[in-house]
């Protein structure tokens with residue numbers, strides 16, 4: 474497809490029309506009540522159906538639109554991607570495994586594209602784009618979230634293989650996934666940020682136990698994993714030995730919004746973007762669309778949407794043009810972390826009593842509002858909390874003094890020894 478499609482406006486129009494026809498003929502309409510991370514489990518049948526649908530979209534040429542053809546993509550421009558984003562908005566686009574799909578496509582795949590070696594990219598990326606493989610992130614541990622470089626999972630070299638041992642937690646979508654990208658410590662004598670390496674870990678390996686964690690919204694979208702001497706070959710190592718911290722930062726940049734598809738976030742402007750459709754829908758169903766206070770809430774949410782979209786476009790463009798360093802993605806992430814809780818509160822206010830108790834047939838929006846309210850802090854924590862984003866902005870972008878710390882330059886083994894002695898030897 475990429476050989477024949479160019480960026481002239483008539484070609485883009487033809488591309489749009491062809492896509493419009495394909496979408497209408499092949500994908501169901503999007504459910505307006507489909508809340509972000511709704512409280513439901515994904516059955517094996519649903520997962521299989523979603524994978525099949527992703528394959529269908531892939532085979533039509535609409536997955537990996539801007540991705541290099543040698544890795545299974547279409548090699549088209551950000552404008553083509555933007556057309557997909559606009560045209561597919563009204564459809565239920567496939568997301569196998571729900572959040573696992575978002576993590577695979579939005580975070581892991583761009584990281585592999587940036588850091589995996591040529592052979593790995595040619596082998597792994599087409600399977601990801603086709604929906605054959607779902608990958609998740611194994612970063613956080615019970616004792617290492619904000620302080621990610623303090624992880625204790627170890628990878629020990631054994632000839633041509635590595636043996637991984639440790640515990641990971643909060644891994645979104647892991648119960649649906651096939652593989653995890655796992656950050657492990659490979660040098661205990663190096664300072665904490667310098668002895669880390671990434672590995673591809675098969676989640677269905679008998680030496681990996683994946684256990685779902687039940688959440689306040691009733692769902693169990695994240696898991697904890699116990700790696701019990703899992704053996705992976707050296708060609709499952711991603712990036713250079715002990716250079717994993719740079720890859721971690723790059724991956725977190727993608728998670729925080731440093732999209733590799735500038736076209737995907739081009740500002741659409743207030744006139745084109747629909748006005749807070751989720752809130753309008755709730756107000757309409759409660760016949761409060763004409764109430765002054767409700768209109769204020771909707772107008773504020775819309776202004777925030779437009780402002781955040783423009784901020785995102787500006788940050789991504791400045792990262793892409795190398796005007797800003799990739800840490801600028803923290804502005805996008807912090808924006809989400811501040812605005813998402815406000816949006817969740819506004820939805821509950823508009824939903825009123827139906828956000829507390831609803832009947833599924835009459836007030837489906839009530840459940841969406843309630844679920845999103847319970848999920849309201851997700852973006853303030855996942856991918857680094859608001860406080861951590863503020864630290865990054867102050868230290869890496871504004872040049873303010875770094876947070877005091879005692880451990881950055883010490884061998885990690887010594888950091889652990891010192892921590893064990895805290896309070897007992899006057900340290």
Ligand SMILES: Cc1cc2nc3c(=O)[nH]c(=O)nc-3n(C[C@H](O)[C@H](O)[C@H](O)COP(=O)(O)OP(=O)(O)OC[C@H]3O[C@@H](n4cnc5c(N)ncnc54)[C@H](O)[C@@H]3O)c2cc1C
Pocket residue numbers: 576609610611612613614615617618619620642643644645646695851854855856857858859860861864876
């Ligand atoms: C919805 C969701 C999805 C997630 N998905 C994944 C995933 O797929 N894979 C994965 O590996 N992890 C995942 N996580 C984990 C996430 O990355 C961590 O929860 C996050 O980094 C915070 O770490 P923590 O929970 O250990 O909190 P802590 O690090 O213990 O932080 C507790 C509090 O202390 C504050 N704090 C900590 N250090 C500082 C500091 N230096 N300065 C100021 N304040 C500080 C924090 O802001 C926070 O308020 C997910 C989390 C959520 C909520």
